[in-house]
Amino acid sequence: MDDVKTLSFKDHKSCIYYTAKEKNGFRKQTLTENESIEFHKEDCNLFLFAMDGDLIISDSENRMQLSAGTMSLCTSGDASICITSLNRAELLILKFKNLESLVLEYMLQKCTNEIVERAFTQTRIIEEMHRFLFSVDDYIRADIYCQHLHDLKIEEFFRLMAIFYPEESYTSFLAPLRTSNRMFRHQVLSNFHPLINVIELAEKCNMSVRNFSRRFTEEFGVSPGKWIADKRDGQILQSLSFHDAEMNAISEKFGFASSSHFTNYCKKKFNDTPNGLHQKLRSFFTPLDGKTSYYTDKKFNSFCLRPIKI
Known part of the structure; x- marks a missing residue:
């Protein structure tokens, strides 16, 4: 030794x-x-x-x-x-x-x-x-x-x-x-960020896109593309719920090319502008410290066009 x-x-x-x-x-x-x-x-x-x-x-x-x-x-x-x-x-x-x-x-x-x-x-x-x-x-x-x-x-x-x-x-x-199944979920969650795509997430998990997509669907019950989109939408809404939310900063954080692009996206996804969503979401979210929020599932999901998981 x-x-x-x-x-x-x-x-x-x-x-x-x-x-x-x-x-x-x-x-x-x-x-x-x-x-x-x-x-x-x-x-x-x-x-x-x-x-x-x-x-x-x-x-x-x-x-x-x-x-x-x-x-x-x-x-x-x-x-x-x-x-x-x-x-x-x-x-x-x-x-x-x-x-x-x-x-x-x-x-x-x-x-x-x-x-x-x-x-x-x-x-x-x-x-x-x-x-x-x-x-x-x-x-x-x-x-x-x-x-x-x-x-x-x-x-x-x-x-x-x-x-x-x-x-x-x-x-x-x-x-x-078998414990690696737990590791797969951990890898997905720890490597996710709002701008990632399926190919990049598969690479982070050291898998081919085909096998990653199959494994992901088995583990999460939804395709990785839809999960990423829903996760991103949930984070957008969460960011808009903050009392000190800044529209330009949120737009840049989620990779929108311009404020008008962000506005059009919100109208298409959530039937309102970012500012309009900000005002409505504040009534659904309860601030913990002025910056962080939590929400009530039933009220929040009834507000959205489709359930959003944050």
Whole structure:
């Protein structure tokens, strides 16, 4: 533990779609006896496959031994983990940031047991999975880091687990990933701002637009485009309800090209001008401190053309 190294991965550009540090993909690490490596997870989930030797995996609160022939899932949590070899060891590492696999989603739906917050889970590597990992190792030895190929291998990994592992085995192993559903909602809410669009929000959540839209609709019950529009309209109305509301400042905040553009938008959306809305909304909102407001759902939504969620 005295000589801790930082694990850094080379960006092998075997094609224009090479796997980079921020993307999903497999890597290999060989450790000498008593060698320690600090791995910065960067909000990623890690699958660790012990191909040879014995290792200790630890974070600030948890510690687990990983022996040859076993694999571990380390869910995103602490910013880094420490990997220490007890003897010479070989380790394959799969960094997995987003959950876009349809097979994985199906498998997670099978996880009906109560979620237990665990940093690490562990299961054995069966023969069929060993053969798969040897093929991955062959690609790495050949310096093949094509992102498309790695994405296919990730999908193959989950398919093999669903086929060859008993349901009770893989559900126990993958159960901590279910907490990522909570993380998805948190990512959406924390990255939202009035000027963002669906493409930008998908990028913030590290997902393709197609998979983001599908996942979003499942989680929020509405398309991301409509949710963003409703959220933005709700914030506009909230801003207009403030006692010290300034129309020009609100217009700029929400990205309108001019005050007349803002006025036309309000007329179309809410059947009134910004100033008219300001006067009406003050009767629906109760000031908390002169600047911040809260509202009564029934009265406020009956005022709007359609319900607005703020």
